Amino acid sequence: MGDNENSATGPDRPDDASQAALEGATAPPPPAPPECPHCGLTLDRRPTHYDGHWVFLEPGVVVAAHTVPPRRRWILTPDGRAMNLWDAEPLPGAHCRIAHRAVCPCLAREDAPSWITALRRRNDHRAQRLFDVPDTWGLPDAG
Template sequence: MGDIENSATGPDRPDDAVQAALEGATAPPPPAPPDCPHCGLAQDRRPTHYDGHWVFLEPGVVVATHTVPPRGRWILTPDGRAMNLWDAEPLPDARCRIAHRAVCPCLPREDAPSWVTALRQRNEHRAQRLFDLPDAWGLSGTG
């Protein structure tokens, strides 16, 4: 006899939904734009191994895995899906991605290494440029 408690199909399997939420795999699926709903910055949206769940990875950021706190380490599997390494001990030369939520300027700050804080500050400046246009551009609707 097999385990029938976890045999539900589709994106709403209870275990998948809970695990995806714990890992931050809460990005809106396509066809929604791959923009962070909090700061508006474009992200690298990847499917996860949790059916129907997607994660935003910080675009262009690949770092030494040992510099990322456990549970914040994401890798891309050969099929293009993102997988969180949780507490797995990284190999010496391993590299990984980080979730955007760790460096989103609009989400609560977590204890993090200084390079994560620097990325968050960079994103804060990028997000401000999206919305704080100079008055001289005349985009206020009064010109």
């Protein structure tokens, strides 16, 4: 047997980097703050099984796996890493997490169940609260 491209040494095998990007495991690693670079919300950042790659999961959202479209289901393994289930059919009663990118109000919309659309609207409202300062909060007059 000879060497092939999947036996590359180093922190990232070429297939890990492309697969991580395809799945949306593009969050900056610690010590960077766990904030979405698009909307500014604080998120749940988890390591993945792709060496050196992290994913932002929507904090506090655990849903019935059968309600999430294929390739959008993330589970936490016993070691605390996030794993995308891709097309695997969830077991009855299984729950999963969703990546923030599916509900980020600043990213392109995709066809999604109505609850994902509602969660995206909720995040839009939360993100606006980060940036909208009431007019009554004006700075004091100098002088």
